[in-house]
Amino acid sequence: MGLLSTSLAQIFPLRSFSYLRIGSKSPKSPSGKELFSSALLRRKFRELNGEFGRVCPVCARDVYFSEWEGDVDHYFPKSAHPALTFHPYNLLPTCADCNGPKNKFFKDPIDRKDVGAGELRTVFLPYLRAASQEVELDVVESPDVELDLKIAINPGPGGDRWTRKRIENMDRLYNLSSRWSGILEGTYEDIETEGRQKRAEGVTPEEWPVVLREILSAAAKSTGGRSDFIKGVYCSWLLERSDAKLVEIFPYQTLSLPPEEA
Numbered sequence: 720m721g722l723l724s725t726s727l728a729q730i731f732p733l734r735s736f737s738y739l740r741i742g743s744k745s746p747k748s749p750s751g752k753e754l755f756s757s758a759l760l761r762r763k764f765r766e767l768n769g770e771f772g773r774v775c776p777v778c779a780r781d782v783y784f785s786e787w788e789g790d791v792d793h794y795f796p797k798s799a800h801p802a803l804t805f806h807p808y809n810l811l812p813t814c815a816d817c818n819g820p821k822n823k824f825f826k827d828p829i830d831r832k833d834v835g836a837g838e839l840r841t842v843f844l845p846y847l848r849a850a851s852q853e854v855e856l857d858v859v860e861s862p863d864v865e866l867d868l869k870i871a872i873n874p875g876p877g878g879d880r881w882t883r884k885r886i887e888n889m890d891r892l893y894n895l896s897s898r899w900s901g902i903l904e905g906t907y908e909d910i911e912t913e914g915r916q917k918r919a920e921g922v923t924p925e926e927w928p929v930v931l932r933e934i935l936s937a938a939a940k941s942t943g944g945r946s947d948f949i950k951g952v953y954c955s956w957l958l959e960r961s962d963a964k965l966v967e968i969f970p971y972q973t974l975s976l977p978p979e980e981a
Contacts, residue, residue, distance in 0.1 A: 755807065758786040764812045774944055775814035776845070777893055781944035782814045790818040794845060796825050811845045816898075823892045830888055840881045842888050850889055853878035858903075858956040870899040870949065902949040909950065910934060914969055927971040928962040935965075 765772035861867035941947035
């Protein structure tokens, strides 16, 4: 732990913790200044991040960060690193899913096999080395099963030779690729529902490829929450397909008319 402590001290300089407290309320100092609290962290996160301040910064799940909603996770567990228990850079606002027993919970961001000199290079650091600056998401097709799709987290142009290792450790903590992949089936059904509505409005087979691309282009900009976020990734991937492939995935179907009354 000596090497880890030294590395963390360089990244998170240890200062006096006399002004930090964790609690459900935000107490005031003698000067009247609001002291640090978990509620304050959640509220400031929401205020500073605008439209993105209402979603989990890890998985993009819809969560209204307030005094009562959302968790505050000790990114490096306080049981293993007590010196970082109250350090602001170690406190990450997340949703209950990401911080729950099926995902991160008490797990350490640094894998045991990576412990040693330079170990901090193997993990993303929420406030200092964000994953969003190094990764890109893609949709991967199964070679054996038609329309069996998964979300893959890959190194992006902003990464370095350690990015893939960081992705592995992040996915070990939060199971993001599998959780995001589980949303794809519902996303397909959403697009098909929109297409069905367009066909009901009179779109012809000849117009269908253009209209389908319009549906996908609008959805590709979705970022409102976890489902919208993955819908955006999926639709961006679809837009790279040819018109023939898109029509194969979302075929034009003549709507069935209700039976005539006798």
